[in-house]
Amino acid sequence: ALAVPALGMRLDSPGFHDLPASLPVVKNLLATQRAFPGGPAPAEVVVTGHDLTGPAVRHAVAAVAGRAATSAALREPVTSTLLGHGQVLVVSVGLAGGGTDTISNQALTTLRDQVLPATLGRVGGISYAVTGLTAGNHDFSAQLDGRAPLVFLFVLGLAFLLLMMTFRSITIPAMSIALNLLSIGAAYGVLTLVFQHGYLHGPLGFSPYGGIVPWMPLFMFVILFGLSMDYHVFILSRIRELRSRGAPTKEAIIGGIGASAGVVTSAAVIMVSVFSLFATLSVIEFKMFGVGMASAILIDATVVRGVLMPAAMALLGDRNWYLPRWLAWLPGGQGRHSIKAPDLYGPRSART
Incomplete structure (x- = not known):
């Protein structure tokens, strides 16, 4: 009977819920969120390759922003930051949901499987990967599963x-x-x-x-x-x-x-x-x-x-x-009545 509720177990990361709501830091965080509501941490699309400042990459990033403006799964604004002396481009894309819930995971799937292949995926000479809070939790859970x-x-x-x-x-x-x-x-x-x-x-x-x-x-x-x-x-x-x-x-x-x-x-x-x-x-x-x-x-x-x-x-x-x-070849195969006491005096020939 106690095992039955486990059939409906839902795996999810706690976020700041890993601390009790009575702690002052949690109270301040909740008050800040009520006063200044915002979305979850955005997905970070890390792009590497050649000519990251070229027109092809810029048009692809603009296409991602266009998708975010019309998609229910993605959120604006979409920003891009060039790092590592032009070797890495980080594109931040907002996701729907709370960051670790089912809605955010579905939005992450939409970004990875639909939006990015149709935009950045068509630019030659570059590669990309998605990270961030939602992606990290989702991928960790998938690895465990x-x-x-x-x-x-x-x-x-x-x-x-x-x-x-x-x-x-x-x-x-x-x-x-x-x-x-x-x-x-x-x-x-x-x-x-x-x-x-x-x-x-x-x-x-x-x-x-x-x-x-x-x-x-x-x-x-x-x-x-x-x-x-x-x-x-x-x-x-x-x-x-x-x-x-x-x-x-x-x-x-x-x-x-x-x-x-x-x-x-x-x-x-x-x-x-x-x-x-x-x-x-x-x-x-x-x-x-x-x-x-x-x-x-x-x-x-x-x-x-x-x-x-x-x-x-x-x-x-x-x-x-x-x-x-x-x-029957397994060790310890004596019958239950065949266990004998050891001969403390050794073999008969030795006693003789």
């Missing part, structure tokens, strides 16, 4: 292989990954409810801006997966030890959970306490990190590891230890 699936696949795939080799099972890795994704999804849902929809913004002392910092979900996923997998392997090791000694699966689960509960609870209390401190800081990115991590560890150590994991393992029974025959 393109790389995030690779990171997810790498982390999940490596975790599956390591767990399969450690516990000689394909059921345990699949269950472990599913439970970890469930707890991480719940943490994403808490982030969405608190920071995107604005719940508890009063007690936490921040002004919601309707989005989540773009790098936060991937950053949290990597850290949470490592932390939760740490004590998850610790619990599974206790269960496997009892299972290897001949205990039935349910008794091994009960004994393993009971033997590790104190350590896991203590670790969870420490981590939740430490991460909660981040929620008391002023910058909204730190608040997101603290609330997301603390809630994820709390949910993972109680509901997931204390209830869902033992329940799932109890329902699976002996299928927890299922391993296809073609993977």
Whole structure:
């Protein structure tokens, strides 16, 4: 249920909203914007090449200004500045929207894909690139979107292989990954409810801006997966030890959970306490990190590891230890009753 709001998560940079509205500098900034309203920072088109002061480039810049005068996506004025002893030309083009919202991103796409190819793109001997606040945030988010699936696949795939080799099972890795994704999804849902929809913004002392910092979900996923997998392997090791000694699966689960509960609870209390401190800081990115991590560890150590994991393992029974025959070559293949005590006196020939 907590993971459901994460389906509507919206990634957006906070701008000056990363500071609480109660700070004097933010109050002065808001008052200045009300008294002197203006648009967002313009897009900066950086042009390099030969003869930047020639008629072809001047006509292209004038064409960009003409497009801005008639387009709903672009704003006037369009200005140009020659830098670097005539080696670089910077053309500033205003964009619609607030600078980091959907309207500004669409305006940036219009500038890059339609306006510039039809103007500066037709001038030979030059090259151009678009930068600025909107372009930087948009490109950073696009880079994250393109790389995030690779990171997810790498982390999940490596975790599956390591767990399969450690516990000689394909059921345990699949269950472990599913439970970890469930707890991480719940943490994403808490982030969405608190920071995107604005719940508890009063007690936490921040002004919601309707989005989540773009790098936060991937950053949290990597850290949470490592932390939760740490004590998850610790619990599974206790269960496997009892299972290897001949205990039935349910008794091994009960004994393993009971033997590790104190350590896991203590670790969870420490981590939740430490991460909660981040929620008391002023910058909204730190608040997101603290609330997301603390809630994820709390949910993972109680509901997931204390209830869902033992329940799932109890329902699976002996299928927890299922391993296809073609993977029998994996190390640690002794039967559960075949673990023998070491011979303290060495081989029989040596004793003789």
